[in-house]
Amino acid sequence: MVDVLALGETSGDGLDPITGELVAAARTLGGSVAVALLGDGLAAHGEQAAALGPDSVLLAESPALDGTSIDAYVTAFEQVCRSASPGAVLVGKTPLGQNVGPRTAFRLGAALAQDCTAVRRDGETGEVVASRPVYGGSATAEVAFTGDAPPFIVMRGRVCEPAEPSPSTDANIIRVDVEIAPSDIRARRVESVKQDIQGVRIEDASVIVAGGRGLGGPEPFERLREIADLLGGAVGASRAACDAGWIDHAAQIGLTGKAVAPDLYLTVGISGASQHMAGCSSAKNIVVINKDADANIFQEASYGVVGDWRKVLPAFIETVRELVT
Amino acid sequence: MAVDIIVCVKQVMDPEMPASAFRIDPDAKRAADAPGIPPVINGFDENAVEAALRIKDEVGGTITVLSVGGGHAMDVMKKPLSMGADALVLAQDDAFAELDARATARVLASAVRRIGRFDLILCGRQASDWDNAHVPLGLAEILGLPCLAVAQKIEVIDSSGVIVHSVTQDGYDVIEADMPALVTVSNELGEPRYPTLRGIMAAGRKTPEVWSADDLDIDPDMLEPGVRIVDLYAPESSRQVELVQGEDEADAGRNLAIRLREAGLI
Numbered sequence: 001m002v003d004v005l006a007l008g009e010t011s012g013d014g015l016d017p018i019t020g021e022l023v024a025a026a027r028t029l030g031g032s033v034a035v036a037l038l039g040d041g042l043a044a045h046g047e048q049a050a051a052l053g054p055d056s057v058l059l060a061e062s063p064a065l066d067g068t069s070i071d072a073y074v075t076a077f078e079q080v081c082r083s084a085s086p087g088a089v090l091v092g093k094t095p096l097g098q099n100v101g102p103r104t105a106f107r108l109g110a111a112l113a114q115d116c117t118a119v120r121r122d123g124e125t126g127e128v129v130a131s132r133p134v135y136g137g138s139a140t141a142e143v144a145f146t147g148d149a150p151p152f153i154v155m156r157g158r159v160c161e162p163a164e165p166s167p168s169t170d171a172n173i174i175r176v177d178v179e180i181a182p183s184d185i186r187a188r189r190v191e192s193v194k195q196d197i198q199g200v201r202i203e204d205a206s207v208i209v210a211g212g213r214g215l216g217g218p219e220p221f222e223r224l225r226e227i228a229d230l231l232g233g234a235v236g237a238s239r240a241a242c243d244a245g246w247i248d249h250a251a252q253i254g255l256t257g258k259a260v261a262p263d264l265y266l267t268v269g270i271s272g273a274s275q276h277m278a279g280c281s282s283a284k285n286i287v288v289i290n291k292d293a294d295a296n297i298f299q300e301a302s303y304g305v306v307g308d309w310r311k312v313l314p315a316f317i318e319t320v321r322e323l324v325t
Numbered sequence: 326m327a328v329d330i331i332v333c334v335k336q337v338m339d340p341e342m343p344a345s346a347f348r349i350d351p352d353a354k355r356a357a358d359a360p361g362i363p364p365v366i367n368g369f370d371e372n373a374v375e376a377a378l379r380i381k382d383e384v385g386g387t388i389t390v391l392s393v394g395g396g397h398a399m400d401v402m403k404k405p406l407s408m409g410a411d412a413l414v415l416a417q418d419d420a421f422a423e424l425d426a427r428a429t430a431r432v433l434a435s436a437v438r439r440i441g442r443f444d445l446i447l448c449g450r451q452a453s454d455w456d457n458a459h460v461p462l463g464l465a466e467i468l469g470l471p472c473l474a475v476a477q478k479i480e481v482i483d484s485s486g487v488i489v490h491s492v493t494q495d496g497y498d499v500i501e502a503d504m505p506a507l508v509t510v511s512n513e514l515g516e517p518r519y520p521t522l523r524g525i526m527a528a529g530r531k532t533p534e535v536w537s538a539d540d541l542d543i544d545p546d547m548l549e550p551g552v553r554i555v556d557l558y559a560p561e562s563s564r565q566v567e568l569v570q571g572e573d574e575a576d577a578g579r580n581l582a583i584r585l586r587e588a589g590l591i
Contacts, residue, residue: 070472070474071471095493095494098458099462099472099474102458102459102462102463103462103463103465103466103472106427106430106462106463106466106467107466110551111425111427111550111551111552112426112427112459112551112552113552114455114456114457114458114459115456129555133560134454134455134456134557135338135340135347135356135454135455136453136456137560138344138347138356138559139347139349139356139557139558139559139560140557140558140559140560141354141455141554141556141557142554142555142557143552143553143554143555144552144553144555145551145552145553146549146550146551146552146553147549147551149551186470186471186472186502186503186506187471187472187473187500187501187506188500188501188502189498189499189500190499190500190501191498191499192493192496192497192498192499193490193496193497193498193499194495194496195495195496197495203494231591239512242512242513243512243516249477249492249512249513250495250496255456256369256450256451256511256512258494263590264585264590264591273340273341274340274344275340275453275456285588285590286564287581287585287590288566289578289581294345296344298566298568299564299566300564301564301566302564302566302567302588303566303567303568303569303581303584303585303588304566304567304568304569305568305569305571305574305577305578305581306568307574307577307578308574311573311574311575311578312574312575312577312578312581313578314575314578315575315576315578315579315582316578316579316581316582318579319578319582319583320582320585323582323583323586323591324591
């Protein structure tokens with residue numbers, strides 16, 4: 001019996017950063033914290049998770065947990081949850097977590113809140129309350145949970161300061177037996193195709209130059225590429241620009257594209273629909289070039305120019321070139 | 326080899342409406358209806374309709390569109406029919422207004438069972454109002470179906486198998502499953518087709534099936550929410566924009582670069 005169970009995630013020989021973030025979020029709820037890890041060969045990962053300071057680490061190991069089928073992870077996590085009987089479950093909004101969390105919750109008859117940016121325990125009632133952006137970020141909902149099953153909370157990445165690893169830990173590392181039958185595996189990955197990325201990876205870029213519907217076609221993205229190259233950054237885009245075929249979907253930033261947090265997010269011709277802002281609102285500085293002074297994106301911006309990009313951009317690029325070279 | 330497809334769609338508030346038209350009803354703890362702005366079918370659900378039409382174009386079959394709600398705007402809901410879907414089923418009852426994700430999945434599962442035969446269920450990856458991405462996964466769990474999420478391409482390989490290209494951060498995974506299966510569809514699949522005039526006329530002649538909670542043998546307990554909204558409010562923006570001016574637009578562009586340099590951003 002644990003108070004809060006966090007689904008940790010591995011990345012190669014290490015832990016995915018979401019693991020430390022979930023431990024930190026779990027700590028704010030109070031009580032005992034357990035981290036579950038699902039995989040094959042987790043001894044070293046278990047030590048790393050223990051160093052993050054939970055009360056226990058639950059290791060569920062099976063050859064079926066090799067990353068080829070989400071079904072195996074759902075089956076294993078259901079068994080871990082039944083064995084640990086947690087008071088609440090935290091899962092990351094990651095490719096794995098956003099599938100395993102909801103599906104496991106359904107199997108347990110549990111309620112779930114998606115894409116949460118904060119979680120707390122109500123001072124008076126003691127119930128778990130999660131905050132999440134809805135209507136594409138135009139509103140924030142605070143939700144509580146009903147019923148006897150443990151609430152599942154899917155936490156957005158990079159919203160909590162991660163727990164720091166510490167060499168001194170007294171966390172118990174416990175192996176949990178899980179049984180995954182061949183009939184549990186219903187959908188299976190047979191191939192993984194990686195696209196070639198030119199230049200800086202958009203997720204890692206400290207400068208992103210992004211264009212939207214207002215650019216009107218594919219050619220202006222060449223100008224954005226010039227700025228990105230001058231500043232050592234990457235080119236991004238709104239969903240509208242990607243759907244129009246002006247740039248590859250790999251550049252899509254937003255709720256359903258990539259979530260980015262660069263130091264400088266320079267946008268041209270992006271109105272800032274809230275679904276787009278959900279992908280870039282963690283940027284330290286948003287800079288806007290847009291001809292519509294009422295565009296939503298100005299509300300989130302640090303600096304801006306109200307004007308037609310066709311006139312603003314050439315002089316801007318020229319000046320940037322003089323300043324940085 | 327023809328396939329029978331059910332596409333689940335949701336009627337939502339138009340996410341493209343001006344931000345100034347968005348209002349929260351603090352008592353009901355929901356977004357207030359925006360007067361004069363008609364609802365739309367969730368964008369990803371239109372991508373799912375498009376995916377179904379492409380499969381039907383390729384191998385033949387039928388497409389049944391299914392929606393759950395307290396009420397539906399009929400001209401909006403008929404759009405998939407005018408794009409080329411065959412039938413429309415509305416699970417519609419006052420008891421179905423404002424359902425949470427878990428209850429919605431339960432009602433959809435009852436309606437799917439009543440529809441009966443199908444090879445594929447297609448859903449949009451998430452809805453633009455609450456962006457839960459929860460209902461399709463729950464529907465697959467309730468019905469015991471393989472679940473293939475976030476497809477940019479769907480290929481029916483023979484009478485019993487489906488292959489999906491599932492969007493990842495840096496490319497895509499090729500996922501295989503037996504049918505019947507549930508697939509969620511993303512915008513990377515491509516733009517939904519426009520209704521044709523012939524399609525619009527054909528859709529006008531079709532009458533949707535409308536099923537109530539009683540028709541679906543829905544017990545009120547099944548609709549109990551698991552999630553309770555404690556509060557709903559507009560977040561405050563903490564940023565104050567500094568608008569950079571100039572003698573003309575080009576000058577403003579020059580001044581912006583200089584200002585960003587002064588601020589240490591470039």
